[in-house]
Amino acid sequence: xxxxxxxxxxxxxxxxxxxxxxxxxxxxxxxxxxxxxxxxxxxxxxxxxxxxxxxxxxxxxxxxxxxxxxxxxxxxxxxxxxxxxxxxxxxxxxxxxxxxxxxxxxxxxxxxxxxxxxxxxxxxxxxxxxxxxxxxxxxxxxxxxxxxxxxxxxxxxxxxxxxxxxxxxxxxxxxxxxxxxxxxxx
Numbered sequence: 001x002x003x004x005x006x007x008x009x010x011x012x013x014x015x016x017x018x019x020x021x022x023x024x025x026x027x028x029x030x031x032x033x034x035x036x037x038x039x040x041x042x043x044x045x046x047x048x049x050x051x052x053x054x055x056x057x058x059x060x061x062x063x064x065x066x067x068x069x070x071x072x073x074x075x076x077x078x079x080x081x082x083x084x085x086x087x088x089x090x091x092x093x094x095x096x097x098x099x100x101x102x103x104x105x106x107x108x109x110x111x112x113x114x115x116x117x118x119x120x121x122x123x124x125x126x127x128x129x130x131x132x133x134x135x136x137x138x139x140x141x142x143x144x145x146x147x148x149x150x151x152x153x154x155x156x157x158x159x160x161x162x163x164x165x166x167x168x169x170x171x172x173x174x175x176x177x178x179x180x181x182x183x184x185x186x
Contacts, residue, residue: 004029005074005095007086010102012128013109013116015159015167019102020082022168027080032073034083037066050127053134060142071095084135088145091152098178100171101153105160154178 006023010016017033024031041062042052056062067089074081074095083089087099104112110125117124139147150156155174159167 004079005077005090005097006080006100007074007090007097008080008082008100008102009084009087009153010104010159011084011109011132013112014102014104015112015164016082016102018164019159019167019171020080022164023171024080026168026172030079032079032081034066034070034081034086037069041066050130053131053138057134057138057141063138063142084147085139085143087153088139088143088147092143092145098155098175099153101150101156102167103150103156103158103160105158108160 006027006029008016008020008023017035020031020033023029038052039049042049045052045055047055067085070081070083070086070089071093073079074086074090074093074097081090081097087097087101089095090097090099106125106128110121110128113124113128114121136147139145155171157167157170162170
């Protein structure tokens with residue numbers, strides 16, 4: 001049996017964590033959150049997330065280490081890897097994976113982040129914008145990619161007005177379709 005790998009990527013607040021966890025449970029696959037690994041590295045360096053992101057803009061070795069870990073996890077298979085660049089890493093490293101991107105409009109993403117983490121909408125929106133711009137610069141500089149290019153994904157779903165359970169249903173339906181066409185998913 002093939003060692004399946006599924007990547008789930010999207011901007012903050014798009015629902016990647018919730019969807020990945022539900023999907024992992026339904027498919028009885030391991031779940032790995034690359035964002036958590038990034039946050040753990042920030043803690044190890046005793047840096048706030050925002051400062052660590054700026055630090056990473058000048059220190060590509062951080063992203064290289066995350067990529068190395070991510071590639072190893074994906075090669076083992078039977079895993080759902082959630083991370084902003086997970087689909088791109090699978091694509092660039094030519095790893096066999098079903099790559100999913102979750103889209104969501106900015107207003108809804110901001111609302112979800114405020115609901116989850118608290119704070120004021122205008123503050124969270126500014127933080128979110130700063131974080132996304134930092135990541136976008138890093139990804140262009142170190143990988144030569146545009147994070148907004150969704151052409152590498154097997155499935156793109158707009159989660160703005162769809163509950164996570166329905167998103168998972170759409171993913172499972174697409175996987176069922178793929179099983180009929182591709183033995184990798186059998």
